[in-house]
Amino acid sequence: MSLIQKEVKYSPPREIPQEAFDWYDEYAHGLIDRREFMLRLSSLVAVGFSMTALTSALMPNYALAEQVSFNDPAIKASYAKFSSPKGSGEGQGYLVVPRELEGSAPVVLVVHENRGLNPYIKDVARRVAAKGFIAFAPDALxxxxxxxxxxxxxxxxxxxxxxxxxxxxxxxAADFLKSHQLSNGKLGAVGFCFGGYIVNMLAATIPDKLDAGVPFYGTPAAPALRKNVKGPLLLQFAGLDKRVNATWPDYEEELKAIGADYTAHVYEGVNHGFHNDSTGRYSEKEAELAWQRSIEFFNRHLKG
Incomplete structure (x- = not known):
């Protein structure tokens, strides 16, 4: 009896084209509706991509977004309410404290994207607390x-x-956190996308209260406010993020003109949202470098 061996070639998954990520960014930020987004994706199905592969690469899978478990023995997570008389009246956020905290510690406001306090942002708050800070992530919703x-x-x-x-x-929320009974009085903020905008807004609105701000791919505050920025700011940009990056040259000129303390990094070849490990936009190498820089920045300005 002869054994006939058939050669089987492995075909790696096709790389999702950049325009699909650009379309998702437009959809996620309200520039196109869901119908238009899916219609554009269907044009890629026509040339050999499966809709499942496309949506899996673009849409978040929050099962992947847990670098620090809520059961981690190094932290203690709960919810806390705060008063917001000029806003919604009352707010609530996810408060994460280092379990072995002795006395006080620096505090860091963690600001979500344009969709509320999702599991990725809660995990970011836990990551911050695991580094010795008190983290608070409000839910705008x-x-x-x-x-x-x-x-x-x-x-x-x-x-x-x-x-x-x-x-x-x-x-x-920033006032609540800075004056928290466990706070050492030093306030930092980190935010992503819409949250990056909020960090820029805080830096322009309460420059004497914010001791360190890290906006990830965030647009600047309203033009009338920008002259108030003092910093320090650590601005993180994605090289392929045309929409947000288009706002940076003018913002940087204004920061230079007023002598603001800032450092900016552009991570080439990565998309808006590259720090979000629940989506196909995640780029581990750049995300880890950006996060390392963020923690070092907070250590320098909040613990020193």
């Missing part, structure tokens, strides 16, 4: 019942809210 469990609904909810009230809620 709390007045509407909180993050609904999926990003599409969360995005629609946040879009329905009054932007000025959301900003006031984060300003109130």
């Amino acid at each position: 709390y007045p509407l019942g909180g993050y609904p469990g999926n990003d599409d609904e969360g995005r629609a909810m946040q879009k329905s809210m009054e932007r000025s009230k959301i900003e006031e809620d984060f300003l109130a």
Whole structure:
């Protein structure tokens, strides 16, 4: 009996084209609706991509976003409410404290994207606390019942809210955190996408209260406010993020003109959202470097 061996060639998954990531960015930021987004993706299905592969690469899978478990013995996580009289009246956030904390510690506000307090941002708060800071991640959607469990609904909810009230809620959250009984009085903030904008807004609105700000791919504050920025700021940009990067040259000129303390890094070849480990936009090497720089920045300005 003869054995016939058949050669089987392995075909690696096709790389998702850049335009798909660009379309997702437009969709995630309200520049196109879901129908238009899916219609554009279908054009890639016509040339050999499966819709499952495309959506899996672009949409978040929050099962992947847990670098620090909520059961980690080094931290203690809970929820805390705060007063926001100029905003929604009351806010709530995810408070994470180092379990072995003795006395006080620096505090860091963690600001979500444009869809509420999702599992990725909660994990970022735990990562911050694991490095010895008190982390607080407010949920802008709390007045509407909180993050609904999926990003599409969360995005629609946040879009329905009054932007000025959301900003006031984060300003109130910053005050709550800086004056927390466990705070050493040093306040930092890190935010992603919309959260990056909020960090820039805080730096321009409460420059004497914010001791260190790290906006990840965030747009600047309103032009009338930018002259107030003092810093220090550590600005993190994605090289392929045309939308946000287009705002940086003018912002940088203004920061230079007023003598603000800032450092900016552009991570080439990565997309908006490259730090988010729950999506296909995640780029581990650049995300780890950006995070290492962020923690070193907070250590220098909040613990020194």
